[in-house]
Amino acid sequence: MTPNGVLQILAYFAIILLLTRPTGLFMAKLFDGKRTFLHPILRRVETFTYRICGVQEQVEQRWTQYTFALIAFSVASFVVIYVLQRLQGFLPLNPQGFSASNVPPDLAFNTAVSFVTNTNWQAYSGESTLSYFVQMSALTVQNFASAAVGIAAAIALVRGFSRERANTIGNFWVDLTRATIYILLPIAVIAALFFCSQGVIQNFNSYTHVKTLEGAGQVIAQGPVASQEAIKMLGTNGGGFFNANSAHPFENPSPITNFVQLILIFLIPAGLTYTFGVMIGDRRQGWAIFGACSAMFLAGAFTCYWAEQKGNPLLSRFGIEAAATPGQPGGNMEGKETRFGIAASTLFATVTTDASCGAVNSMHDSYTPLGGLVPLFNIQTGEVIFGGAGAGLYGILLYAVLAVFIAGLMVGRTPEYIGKKIEQKEVKMAMLALISTAFSILVFSAISSVIKFAPPTKDAKGQPAVHSYWNPPGAAASNVADSGAHGFSEMLYAYSSGTGNNGSAFAGITANTPWYDLTIGLAMLIGRFLFVIPLLAVSGSLVKKKRIPPSAGTLPTNGPMFVGLVVGTVILVGALTFFPALALGPIVEHFLMYQGRLFSLALFSF
Amino acid sequence: MLKHLGPAFRMTLFLTVLTGLIYPIAVTGLCQLLFHDQANGSLIANGGRVIGSALIGQNFTMPKYFHPRPSAAGIYGYDASASGGSNLGPTSRKLFDRTKAAADQFRSENPAYRGSIPADALSASGSGLDPDISVANAKAQAARVARIRKVSRDRILALVSQNTNGRGLGFLGEPAINVLKLNLALDRLYPAY
Numbered sequence: 001m002t003p004n005g006v007l008q009i010l011a012y013f014a015i016i017l018l019l020t021r022p023t024g025l026f027m028a029k030l031f032d033g034k035r036t037f038l039h040p041i042l043r044r045v046e047t048f049t050y051r052i053c054g055v056q057e058q059v060e061q062r063w064t065q066y067t068f069a070l071i072a073f074s075v076a077s078f079v080v081i082y083v084l085q086r087l088q089g090f091l092p093l094n095p096q097g098f099s100a101s102n103v104p105p106d107l108a109f110n111t112a113v114s115f116v117t118n119t120n121w122q123a124y125s126g127e128s129t130l131s132y133f134v135q136m137s138a139l140t141v142q143n144f145a146s147a148a149v150g151i152a153a154a155i156a157l158v159r160g161f162s163r164e165r166a167n168t169i170g171n172f173w174v175d176l177t178r179a180t181i182y183i184l185l186p187i188a189v190i191a192a193l194f195f196c197s198q199g200v201i202q203n204f205n206s207y208t209h210v211k212t213l214e215g216a217g218q219v220i221a222q223g224p225v226a227s228q229e230a231i232k233m234l235g236t237n238g239g240g241f242f243n244a245n246s247a248h249p250f251e252n253p254s255p256i257t258n259f260v261q262l263i264l265i266f267l268i269p270a271g272l273t274y275t276f277g278v279m280i281g282d283r284r285q286g287w288a289i290f291g292a293c294s295a296m297f298l299a300g301a302f303t304c305y306w307a308e309q310k311g312n313p314l315l316s317r318f319g320i321e322a323a324a325t326p327g328q329p330g331g332n333m334e335g336k337e338t339r340f341g342i343a344a345s346t347l348f349a350t351v352t353t354d355a356s357c358g359a360v361n362s363m364h365d366s367y368t369p370l371g372g373l374v375p376l377f378n379i380q381t382g383e384v385i386f387g388g389a390g391a392g393l394y395g396i397l398l399y400a401v402l403a404v405f406i407a408g409l410m411v412g413r414t415p416e417y418i419g420k421k422i423e424q425k426e427v428k429m430a431m432l433a434l435i436s437t438a439f440s441i442l443v444f445s446a447i448s449s450v451i452k453f454a455p456p457t458k459d460a461k462g463q464p465a466v467h468s469y470w471n472p473p474g475a476a477a478s479n480v481a482d483s484g485a486h487g488f489s490e491m492l493y494a495y496s497s498g499t500g501n502n503g504s505a506f507a508g509i510t511a512n513t514p515w516y517d518l519t520i521g522l523a524m525l526i527g528r529f530l531f532v533i534p535l536l537a538v539s540g541s542l543v544k545k546k547r548i549p550p551s552a553g554t555l556p557t558n559g560p561m562f563v564g565l566v567v568g569t570v571i572l573v574g575a576l577t578f579f580p581a582l583a584l585g586p587i588v589e590h591f592l593m594y595q596g597r598l599f600s601l602a603l604f605s606f
Numbered sequence: 607m608l609k610h611l612g613p614a615f616r617m618t619l620f621l622t623v624l625t626g627l628i629y630p631i632a633v634t635g636l637c638q639l640l641f642h643d644q645a646n647g648s649l650i651a652n653g654g655r656v657i658g659s660a661l662i663g664q665n666f667t668m669p670k671y672f673h674p675r676p677s678a679a680g681i682y683g684y685d686a687s688a689s690g691g692s693n694l695g696p697t698s699r700k701l702f703d704r705t706k707a708a709a710d711q712f713r714s715e716n717p718a719y720r721g722s723i724p725a726d727a728l729s730a731s732g733s734g735l736d737p738d739i740s741v742a743n744a745k746a747q748a749a750r751v752a753r754i755r756k757v758s759r760d761r762i763l764a765l766v767s768q769n770t771n772g773r774g775l776g777f778l779g780e781p782a783i784n785v786l787k788l789n790l791a792l793d794r795l796y797p798a799y
Contacts, residue, residue, distance in 0.1 A: 007777055053616040065610075072610035076618040127687055137626035144625040145618070173613060180621065185629065192633045193640070199661055202637040202645040207687055210649075210656050212664040213789055214671070220647060220659055220686040226637060227630040244679075244689035247732030249661035250647065255779025311725070312696045318709035321722040327742030328724035329780050334701065335691040338675070338726050338738035339771075341780030345732075363691035363732045366701075486695035508693035593697050600699040 001302075001309050002324045005343030009301050012259070012347060013294070016266045020290060023267055024274020030182050031155045031175065032279065038182050049177050060168035063540025066156055067533055069172035070149060074116050074529075077145055081112040081138040085130070094131035095206035102129045110517035115139055117528035118146035118388060120232070120239030120358055120503035121520060123512040127221040127242050132204055139239060140228045144188075147235030147268075148179035150390030153532050154272055155279075157394045160539030161418040162280045164547045169539050179390075183268065184235060191230035191264060199253035202226040225250055233264035236388040238358030238503045246348070246361040247337055258344055258361060265357045269386035272393040280418050284558035289396055292566040296385045297354055300374045304346040307371035308332045313594060332371065335363030346371065353378035356388030358503025365481070365490065365506035369590035372506070376493055376586065379500040380441060381574035382434070382531075391501065394535050396566070398430045400557070401538070403569040405430075407555050416554055419547035426541060429534035436530035438577045440499040440523045445492045445581065448476040448519065471515040479516065481508025484599035485592060489585035498523035650786065658786055662686050663737040669715065670754045670798040671789045672739065672747050675726050676708055679734025691732040705729075718749040738782035741770055755796040765791055 029036050050057050061069065084091070085108040089099030103111070107123055114121040115138070126135065152175035159169045196202045201222060208220040225241045229251055232239060246252040246261060270290065277286020309331040311322040324330040329341035336345040345362035352359050353375035364375055378385060384395040401417055405427050408415030415422040455474035456467035473479050480487035486506075493506040498520040505511070511520060556562065637645040648660040658664050663674050665684040677683030678692035694701035708728045713719075724742040744766045752759040769788045772781050792798075 004773070004777055011777070049617075049620060052620050053613050055613055055617075068607045069610045069614070072607060072614035073617060076611065076614035080615075080618050080622065125688070125690070127689065136630045137622050140630060141618075141622050141626035145621055173617065176617070180625070185625065188629070189633065193636060196633075196637040196641045196645050199644045199648050201647050202634050202641075203647075204634065205646065208647060208649065208656070208659075210658050212658055213652070213786065213793075214664075214666055214668060216665060218658060218662075218664055218684065218686055220662055221689075222647060224630045224634055226645075227633040231625075242689050242733075244691070244733035244735070247691070248689050249659075249663075249733060249735055249737055253661050255774030259774065259778050314697065314702060315705050315728070318705055318728065319713075319722050320705070320709065320728050321724055321742070325742060327745060327781075328726060328740035330725050332696070333725040333729040333731075334694065334696075335730070335732045337731050337733060337736050338740055339736075339779050339782045344779045361732065363693055365693040365695060366691060368696050481693055482695035482698050484697060486697055489695075506693070506695075507691070508695070589695075589697055597697060598699040598702050599695075599697050 001305055002343070005305060005309075008343050009305065009347055012262055013298065015263055016270050019263070019267060020270045020274050023271030024286070025278060027183065027271055027275040028278035030178050031275070036182065038186065042181050046177055046181050049181070050173070053173065055171070055173040055177070057171070057174055059171060061171050062167055063156070063169050063536045063543070066169055066172045067536045070153065070532065071529070073145075073149065073172070073176070077116045077142060078112045081115060081142060082108050084134050084138040085111060088131045088134045091131065091133045093133035093204055095204070096131070098129060098131045106514040106517040107512055110521045113521040113524050114503065115142035115239065116146055117501050117524045118150055118235070118237060118356065118391065119498060119501040119524045120237045121498055121505070121524065122239055122503065123517055123520070125243035126240060132223050135228060135241060136224060140231060143228065143231040143235045143237040143239070144180050144184050145176075147184060147237060147389040148176045150388055151179040151183070151268065151272070152176050152390065153536065154390035154393040157397060157535055157539045158276050158279050160542035161420060163543050164545065166543045169536070169543055184231060187234055187267070188227070188230040191234060191260065192226040194260065195229050195257055196226040198257045199249070200226040200229055200257065201250045230264070232359060233261045233357065234267065236265055236269065236355045236357040238352060240359060246359045247363070252361055255339055255344060258340055258348065261359070262348060262351050265351050265355050266386050268389040269355055269392040272390065273386075276393060282418070282558060285418060288558045288562050289400065289566075291560070291563040293384070293386045293396065295563065295567055296570065297350070300354065300378055300385065301347055301350040304350050304371050304374040305343055307368050307374070308346050309342050310368065312368055314596060314598065332366070332368050335366035337361065349375050350378065352504060353502060354383065354385035354387070356383040356391050356501045358497065360504050363507060364493070364504060365508045369586040369593060372489065373582065373586040375504065376489070376496060377574060377578070377582070379496045379502045380578045381570050382437065383500050383502060384570060388501065395531070398433055398535060399569050400566055401426055401430050402573070403562070403565045404555060404557065406569060407565055413553060416548060417557055419549065420542050420545050421548065426538050429538045433531045433534045434573065437499050437527050440526040441492070441496045442581060444495040444519050444523055448491050448495070449488065451476045453515070469514060471513045473510065473513070476515055479510040479513065482599060483601050485585055485589035486599065489589065492581055492585050494520060495523050499527035501527050650790070652790060660784065660787060661737055663735045664786055666785065666789060669750055671792070672744060672751060672785050673715070674785045675736050675739060676704070676728070676730045677734040677736070678730040684735060686735055689733045689735055691734060692730045716746055716750050719746045721746065737784050737786060739785055741766070741781050741783060744783045744788070751792065755792065755798045757796045761796070765795065
């Protein structure tokens with residue numbers, strides 16, 4: 001690790017720390033229904049939205065109504081995206097002439113689910129699959145909407161704590177509208193213009209054909225990228241315009257745009273910890289959550305950086321420079337860009353999986369085993385290290401509920417959090433959320449490791465003739481790009497990423513087959529809705545309770561001891577659930593790598 | 607549930623118009639107006655014809671040019687309509703073999719260079735379109751380029767350092783050299799026939 005690399009990580013953290021308070025205050029005001037400095041301009045758009053959509057701003061909803069509205073909105077979004085993709089051949093702004101045959105039903109299903117659930121898992125490559133119109137009208141829209149849904153759900157949960165003896169937790173449509181119009185849109189416009197000034201493209205041109213300096217042909221993909229790039233990061237969506245995502249120079253041309261992209265990922269999630277503190281009337285509670293996230297963020301960032309800077313011992317025999325020198329970054333540069341080097345790449349990998357973003361500026365599949373373990377474990381523990389826009393806050397609050405429950409068990413008192421008694425119902429719901437996501441990750445990975453489909457038959461010329469519909473390559477495990485432990489990691493990462501609504505990948509895996517499209521699609525649905533619904537139920541139950549003032553026997557939840565307790569809960573629950581699977585993947589691969597073992601693909605094909 | 611479907615579809619369509627059409631089209635208009643060059647891909651013209659983008663790497667194999675990193679984009683590399691990395695895992699034999707071949711090639715192309723090979727010279731980038739190489743990588747290739755262009759290595763090195771982009775704001779990312787721009791400068795100053 002170089003001093004300069006360490007400086008980048010610390011400078012990034014310092015900026016997030018500085019932005020947390022202003023962002024958090026603004027959001028607290030907004031969701032409490034107070035006027036903000038943007039109201040003079042945007043209030044008219046807001047009321048216009050309510051009029052058009054038939055929303056009554058003053059009417060509040062119980063948790064069941066709030067949940068139904070959220071689900072209905074997700075269903076409507078799903079239908080619209082699915083239809084737009086399948087009809088892309090008949091729609092405008094399609095200079096490359098993509099049609100429905102580029103998006104078969106299973107892929108369209110997977111992509112629709114992926115963008116509605118804020119996952120942005122991409123089984124397709126943008127530049128060879130989707131028209132500009134679909135990228136904008138289906139995908140960019142959901143980058144806003146799915147993030148706004150996450151923020152709304154988080155605010156609804158916070159109201160469960162902040163209100164007492166009430167029945168309602170807000171109005172879903174109002175929260176959705178305010179999150180979109182006052183937070184996401186203004187920042188996205190500014191960020192998009194900044195990105196474009198730095199070289200991110202924004203046009204509707206057809207692909208540019210050039211003859212290179214050496215006289216070869218090159219086709220350069222184009223498109224309205226900057227507008228999608230800005231909201232992709234801000235909404236912690238992560239779905240790239242291009243296959244290479246934020247590694248692509250047209251999405252992320254320089255170290256400065258890279259740094260701004262990183263800031264956009266954590267901006268809302270970090271701010272929401274402060275919003276939480278303001279809304280419940282005890283800012284130190286918000287800072288405690290911020291502290292727990294910070295500790296885990298820094299630990300992950302430095303671990304990942306250290307592992308990648310050490311490089312790959314298998315390749316050192318070729319005289320490759322493993323150490324960082326003034327003229328080159330050293331370390332494991334496979335899948336990383338020169339302009340970012342090791343530090344800015346590993347910081348991005350950590351941040352994008354701390355949050356449920358899933359954008360990548362380097363290819364996680366080519367990370368060293370321990371370097372790749374950090375993003376994988378971040379996702380598996382529920383992306384609660386600041387986390388996704390909204391999703392992070394409600395995730396870490398679930399862990400906070402569990403932490404006070406565990407502490408309560410140890411001392412034999414009824415646990416309380418923010419003055420609310422945590423009882424059977426809250427703990428059951430928190431466990432339901434955690435168990436369903438763990439179930440989805442582990443069971444789908446297990447099934448894909450063993451399930452067999454008919455292997456493709458070959459005709460007389462050795463060309464594949466007949467193959468199974470569900471998975472043309474044959475067994476589900478034969479879709480991986482690497483054999484041995486790493487191949488298992490690719491499958492485990494895919495289902496973790498889907499369930500965690502992250503969207504990044506160990507991208508060597510061929511995930512665009514009906515089997516993977518459907519199972520990962522299901523994993524995304526489980527990870528989104530079996531997390532959000534129990535949590536809104538918790539909110540509905542808490543909102544009825546009165547707030548008890550702290551007494552001598554109350555466990556203080558705004559100090560360092562509680563920070564330690566939350567971190568301990570996250571790590572412990574994560575490790576207990578996933579250690580066996582991780583041992584079969586990255587951990588054993590680490591030891592095999594130092595033993596000098598290599599895997600050729602033949603080992604894994606059936 | 608059903609009574610929410612009405613507002614749900616209306617809201618979806620409204621957001622589609624606002625964030626899916628108005629937002630990107632307005633941003634496109636502004637970008638085309640304010641940052642016309644960047645918005646269209648920072649294209650570079652040479653002798654009146656567009657030869658590529660300043661941001662997108664292209665392949666160079668002739669000894670008179672600086673060579674970029676290995677690329678996994680498309681079948682032949684540097685396919686700017688099929689971006690992507692190799693996605694090979696650390697224990698992959700394919701990665702091992704490819705690295706070995708790249709190392710052998712680097713040594714045979716640059717016989718004058720005796721040091722350890724810069725990490726970026728043997729690894730494929732994440733995008734497959736990395737426009738840059740590291741400073742050490744350029745320096746390692748300088749002797750070859752100088753010999754073919756019949757100029758001193760020092761003049762080539764001076765050109766390399768002129769074409770080095772420092773870290774962002776002095777500390778972000780890594781210093782990098784844009785291969786296309788460097789090779790264009792070479793052709794302009796020290797043409798090889």
